[in-house]
Amino acid sequence: MPYVADEKRYSDMLYNRSGKSGIKLPAISLGLWQNFGGNQPLENSRAMILKAFDLGITHFDLANNYGPPAGSAEETFGAVYKKDLVPYRDELLISTKAGYYMWEGPYGEWGSRKNLLSSLDRSLTRMGLDYVDVFYSHRPDPETPLEETMGALDHAVRQGKALYVGLSNYSMEQTSEAVKILKKLGTPCLIHQPSYSMLNRWVEDGLQDVLNENGVGSIAYCPLGRGQLTNKYVDKIEAESKATSSTMKPEAITPERVQKFRSLEALAASRGQTLSQMALNWVLREGGATSALIGVSRVSQIEENVKALESAPLSAEELTEIDAILNNLADIPW
Template sequence: MVYSASENRYATMPYRLLGRTGLKLPAISLGLWHNFGDDKPLQTQRDILWAAFDAGVTHFDLANNYGPPEGSAEKNFGRIFAEDFAPYREELVISTKAGYRMQPGPYGEWGSRKYLLGSLDASLTRMGLDHVDIFYSHRPDPDTPMEETLGALDHAVRAGKAIYAGISSYTAEQTVQAVRVLGELGTPVVIHQPSYSLLNRWVEDGEPALLDVLGDEGVGSIAFSPLAQGMLTDKYLDGVPNDSRAAAGKSLNPDWLTPETLKHVRALNEMAGQRGQSLAQLAIAWVLRDQGPRTITSALIGASSVDQLHDSLAALDNLTFSDEELNGIDRHAVEAGINIWGMAR
């Protein structure tokens, strides 16, 4: 079957300006962290990507090590892109990252210029692209000077291999430094990708808080793991299913599913029902809620099926919260100790 994108693909998706750029991102973007490796059927991946683009999801987010095995998500995406999406390249925002472990040895992770630029070249080869729209430093490196890490992003942009530069999981203080360094180089930080959810609110805390820094500096934001690795779905309300991430030990530690946390999750689920939403829809809508200059640009979701994708997209039907609802949610939107990306090593 030859793919032809829906003529109505831009009819319902809201798009938000990314910081001080002219680039708009869909309110919901699709991440290929899970479900796009060699352990998943290629046709299922294809169906999800088709359905996403037909619904106005123009941003596909990858990283060099997404799989399993590492690199396979980019390889599979590249095959589907070549067969189905090449005619729509200028309608897509494709991003990738480097920073986490990709291969053994001293040059296979973190933030050296050698690793980042070599990784980007390999990512472009796997995806069959001559450039990505956004290239990220996936995490800060405590052992590499930030000037080297960010200088690699600047080089990637100047070489035409990326259009924009971004950072992920940098603290507020590190973000201020990154904005300064890249600003002096002439390649601004345009986007930050932090983890953020009802159970992981670190971006709101501190003096200054990361969300305040992003608002003040005009940097856009895309929140990953808005469903707290699946905790903010109905999957774990009554225990740990055998086919779940927690049971398989994939990015969700079953030890996080404490009785106290599950009590809060069940209360949030009840609030979602009162709004006519699923728990997942409430969680995504809450991340995207209006916070003035602190508003998140896009929520980055995953999907294992077309049905799950559509359920998540339905969060856009109601992004408005009353003060009473927000106050009630605040009583149960508590830290659950799941910000594993906040650790330096």
């Protein structure tokens, strides 16, 4: 049976304007960073992409190096697009990025004009697209002049191969300068993609102010703290803390840390939510990110994450309680 999108796909999703642009992003966006590579069953990837769209997720975030192997996530998306989503192209917001290592030699990574524009051509070929909606500089290049990198993004738009441009992993100072250059070139920065969660709040130390002042939106990756802000993680660290031996770092499974996560979990439960759902509400609170970029491995996770939008926004009292719980809670990877 040919795929037909759910006719109610726009009934429940929340859409937020990206800065001062004309673009609205779904509050929940789907990232194809992991679990969509060539090492995964295509039908599972297809099911997740189509379920996301059926739930009103119009934004699909990729990069040239997503996989594994690198490039294969774009190939996966391209296969699903060709089979199912071509009729819906104008309803989709598709992004990709360049900057991390992709091929041998001096032009296979970083932020030169040569790398970015060559990479974009390769990405378009892998996805079977004439253009992407957003093209990002995936990371700042310490050796290439910022003017060259931003000039390449501007050129991609003027070529018609991208509609908007964005930055990812740029510091406050780098972002401020890049935004100024892009504005002068006539291609304003649409969006910044930083890592951001309850456990990783670096954007609040100036970057968010720069974005607000310049009318730039933001989309948070790792909003669940690389899986730490999930009930599964809380169960794991508590079990590990009681085990005779553990594969986790000792500082990750202290009784105090377990208790803090249990307190977060209890607060979420009092709201009728899972911890991951509350974590998404936190990232999307007023003054937070425009959109939260989720990574998933199965359809049910998309459904659970989108249900976070059914709950009321976090109250001032709840935000204060979260801050108190998180006091001195370190962000420790799995």
